[in-house]
Every structure is written in structure tokens, then in C-alpha cells.
Amino acid sequence: MTVDDREETPSRTAPEQSDRGSTVELSRRRLLGTVGAAGVGGIALGAVGGVAGHAAAQSEPAADLDSVGRTSVPFNGTHQPGITTPMQARGHLVAFDLAPGAGRKEAAALLRRWSSTARRLMAGRTAADDSAVAFDAGPSSLTVTFGFGRSFFGRTGLEKQRPFALDPLPAFSSDQLDAKRGEGDLWVQIGADDALVAFDALRTLQREAGDAARVRWQMNGFNRTPGATAKPMTTRNLMGQVDGTNNPKESDPDFQKRIFVPASPADGSADPAWMAGGSYAVVRRIRMLLDDWEKLSLRDQEQVIGRKKSDGAPLTGGSETTEPALDKTGPDGKPLIAADAHARISRPDQNGGAAMLRRPFSFHDGYDEDGVPDAGLLFICWQADPMRGFVPVQRKLDRGDALSAFIRHESSGLFAVPGGARSGEYVGQRLLES
Numbered sequence: 001m002t003v004d005d006r007e008e009t010p011s012r013t014a015p016e017q018s019d020r021g022s023t024v025e026l027s028r029r030r031l032l033g034t035v036g037a038a039g040v041g042g043i044a045l046g047a048v049g050g051v052a053g054h055a056a057a058q059s060e061p062a063a064d065l066d067s068v069g070r071t072s073v074p075f076n077g078t079h080q081p082g083i084t085t086p087m088q089a090r091g092h093l094v095a096f097d098l099a100p101g102a103g104r105k106e107a108a109a110l111l112r113r114w115s116s117t118a119r120r121l122m123a124g125r126t127a128a129d130d131s132a133v134a135f136d137a138g139p140s141s142l143t144v145t146f147g148f149g150r151s152f153f154g155r156t157g158l159e160k161q162r163p164f165a166l167d168p169l170p171a172f173s174s175d176q177l178d179a180k181r182g183e184g185d186l187w188v189q190i191g192a193d194d195a196l197v198a199f200d201a202l203r204t205l206q207r208e209a210g211d212a213a214r215v216r217w218q219m220n221g222f223n224r225t226p227g228a229t230a231k232p233m234t235t236r237n238l239m240g241q242v243d244g245t246n247n248p249k250e251s252d253p254d255f256q257k258r259i260f261v262p263a264s265p266a267d268g269s270a271d272p273a274w275m276a277g278g279s280y281a282v283v284r285r286i287r288m289l290l291d292d293w294e295k296l297s298l299r300d301q302e303q304v305i306g307r308k309k310s311d312g313a314p315l316t317g318g319s320e321t322t323e324p325a326l327d328k329t330g331p332d333g334k335p336l337i338a339a340d341a342h343a344r345i346s347r348p349d350q351n352g353g354a355a356m357l358r359r360p361f362s363f364h365d366g367y368d369e370d371g372v373p374d375a376g377l378l379f380i381c382w383q384a385d386p387m388r389g390f391v392p393v394q395r396k397l398d399r400g401d402a403l404s405a406f407i408r409h410e411s412s413g414l415f416a417v418p419g420g421a422r423s424g425e426y427v428g429q430r431l432l433e434s
């Protein structure tokens with residue numbers, strides 16, 4: 001069975017491709033296929049349905065949108081959205097466990113439902129039975145990304161299809177992990193540039209889990225709002241550092257190989273065929289010990305990272321994008337970028353080439369009774385193989401990162417994120433119907 005893909009074409013493409021017109025641009029396909037029947041601009045189009053009993057009336061995106069609201073990200077593609085999509089202002093992470101008695105059949109129906117809804121919401125289309133929370137705001141770059149945890153495969157009788165890459169991460173000496181806030185059968189990452197749109201997607205997907213799955217843990221995050229700066233700039237984290245500078249770039253020749261499982265895994269590949277075009281997400285809730293951090297002088301803070309706080313430039317000079325001169329020493333003969341500086345020891349060339357795409361959200365969950373902020377980084381990194389991405393780098397950081405004294409890893413999850421859905425397909429179909 002396939003999901004209804006009549007509405008797959010987005011009203012706007014990703015920011016870098018979008019124009020700045022003020023009206024909602026409708027694809028030819030949608031004009032012919034749907035709007036033609038009912039007109040444009042928030043008019044309900046009648047039952048679309050066709051997906052696991054979901055037969056809500058759908059409307060076009062609100063017509064009166066500014067650029068943030070108008071921007072949409074395609075749901076279909078080789079890879080799922082929310083991996084190379086520019087970082088969004090708002091994020092929700094949620095993990096579900098399948099309910100007792102729910103197995104492969106229920107999981108397949110759930111992924112089919114969720115994919116249909118994600119496709120619709122990402123195009124900014126509301127349904128008659130929607131809560132109205134996201135009305136008026138358009139797609140706002142909403143992305144929904146689905147992943148499978150290690151425990152999913154036992155629950156669904158799909159053990160033989162479980163990738164070796166989902167073997168548990170090693171324990172690190174600095175881990176202080178809360179198991180209740182980690183792992184899970186299913187993982188959903190939601191990102192959007194509007195907080196109401198993001199919440200609406202979270203709540204809708206949770207409601208649609210119905211009796212099939214229950215929330216195991218849920219976390220909320222944020223980043224700088226696109227458009228807040230005159231030109232696009234690397235975001236900052238809650239320690240105030242420019243964070244994300246030396247991420248792999250899509251234009252790098254080895255980007256695809258490092259971040260994504262090949263579209264046709266070679267014979268003998270460790271990855272099962274259903275992971276073609278997929279990626280592995282490592283998710284860590286990392287608390288920042290901000291009271292201790294903020295007691296450091298600016299100079300000491302910069303030594304911890306090896307980059308200037310003002311503009312993210314390496315301590316050896318230049319601008320944010322200048323390559324650090326790791327051998328350069330100061331008048332005292334010591335390296336200007338310390339031996340234990342975070343940005344030195346996390347580099348691929350210090351870790352046998354290990355690289356990952358970091359795409360985090362900051363979090364702030366209030367203050368504890370002593371006034372200590374419960375704040376930090378929802379660290380999410382993407383790689384084709386966690387053993388050649390996160391694991392070697394975290395091993396190195398665990399042994400001697402100057403930043404370690406100011407952070408605490410509080411929860412952890414590892415998820416297999418399958419390739420993007422093709423037209424008419426739901427995410428994970430190649431696994432669940434294999």
C-alpha cells in the first residue's frame with residue numbers, strides 16, 4: 001500500500017532556492033490536481049484521505065505569508081529532510097516506544113500515517129480537523145525526520161534487518177546518562193522557523209501515534225531565527241561561541257560518502273539495502289555548566305575552544321573561515337591553539353579522518369532550585385557510520401578535551417534514519433515491507 005502523494009510538491013522550495021515574491025506559488029501539478037477544483041487561498045478541498053483512514057479535508061497554505069512562512073522544504077527526496085536543511089529556529093525531538101502488543105503491522109501503519117501527515121504539514125496544508133495552532137503561518141520550513149532505534153527491530157521481528165551500525169555506542173568515562181531520556185524504538189526530529197508550526201507538528205504526530213506507540217522522552221530546542229542577521233551567519237550556542245564553522249559542506253567531494261549511506265550499498269556492505277540514502281543520527285543532551293563557564297575570562301574561554309568568541313576565527317589569526325595554523329607558537333613557545341583545545345582535537349585530521357555533520361539545537365528547560373540553568377546543547381550529528389564519525393571523536397574528547405569541565409552528557413540516542421520517501425512511498429517502507 002502506498003501513501004497518497006498527490007500533494008508532494010511544495011509551495012516553495014528551500015530558502016536558497018526561493019524567490020521573494022509575496023504570493024504563494026502553486027505548482028502546475030497542484031493547480032491541475034487539486035486547486036482547480038476548489039480555488040486558491042485557504043479553501044478546503046474536500047476529502048483527500050486514502051491513508052489509513054485519514055480523510056480530513058485539506059486546504060492550501062495561507063495566502064498572506066511573508067518569506068519565513070512561505071518557505072517550504074520538500075518531503076520526498078533521496079534523503080529525508082532535516083539533515084542538510086539549513087538549521088531552523090525551533091526544534092522538537094521526540095522518541096516513542098511501540099505499545100505492548102504493537103508489532104510490524106502497527107509500525108507500518110503508523111509510519112504510513114506519519115509520512116502522509118508530515119508531507120501535508122511540510123507543504124503548509126492544514127486539515128479541517130487540525131487544531132488551528134499552525135493556521136496563518138504557512139510551512140515555515142517545517143521538516144519532519146523519522147528514525148529507528150535498536151530496540152525497534154526486536155519489537156517488530158525485523159532483527160535480521162537491523163544494521164550493525166546500531167550496535168550500542170561505547171560508554172565514555174564522562175557520561176552521566178539518564179536511560180529514561182535516551183534511545184527509544186522510534187525517533188522523530190521536527191524543525192521549523194515558526195514555534196507554533198513546530199509545536200503543531202509535534203502534537204499532531206503524537207496524537208496520530210494513537211494506540212500504536214507512546215512517548216518515551218521529548219526535548220525542545222532553538223536556534224537563531226533566520227533573517228535576524230543581515231546576511232546568513234553561523235549560529236551561536238549558549239556559551240556564546242560561533243558553533244558550526246567547520247562542518248562538512250555539501251560541496252565537499254566526500255560529503256555524500258561521509259554523511260549518507262550510498263544509494264546502492266555495494267555488495268558486502270555492512271548496511272542493509274533499506275538504508276540506501278539514509279544516515280545515522282547520534283543525539284546527546286549535553287548540559288552546559290554555565291555558572292562555571294561564565295567565571296572564566298574571555299581569554300581562557302577562547303583557549304578552551306581554540307577560536308575567538310567575537311567572530312569564531314582561529315586563535316592563530318584570520319577570519320572565521322581561515323584554516324587554523326595548528327603549529328604556530330606564541331612568544332612563550334607554546335602553541336597558540338592549545339593541545340587540548342576542543343576545535344583542535346575534534347578535527348578529522350586528528351581522528352583518522354572521522355567526520356560528522358553537526359546540526360544541533362540549544363535548549364533551556366528553566367532553572368533548578370539553586371538557580372542553576374538547565375541549559376545546553378541538543379547535540380545531533382549525522383554520519384554514514386557512527387564508528388567513523390561520532391565514536392572516535394567522542395573517544396578523543398573524553399580523554400582530554402578542555403571543554404569537558406564545562407559540559408555534562410546527560411542522555412544519548414542512536415538512530416537509523418532511512419533514505420527519503422519516494423513519490424507514493426512512506427518513510428521506512430523498504431524496511432517494513434521487505
Ligand SMILES: C=CC1=C(C)c2cc3[nH]c(cc4nc(cc5[nH]c(cc1n2)c(C)c5CCC(=O)O)C(CCC(=O)O)=C4C)c(C)c3C=C
Binds near residue numbers: 244307343377
Ligand atoms: C563528539 C563530537 C562532538 C561533541 C560531543 C561536541 C560538543 C560540543 N562542541 C561545542 C562547541 C564547538 N565545537 C566546535 C567544533 C567541533 N566540534 C566537533 C565535535 C563535537 N563537539 C567537531 C567535529 C568540530 C569541528 C572540528 C573541526 O573540524 O575544526 C566549535 C568550533 C567551531 C566549529 O567548527 O563549529 C565549537 C565552538 C560545544 C559547546 C559542545 C557541547 C556542548
Ligand SMILES: [Fe+2]
Binds near residue numbers: 342346
Ligand atoms: Fe564541538
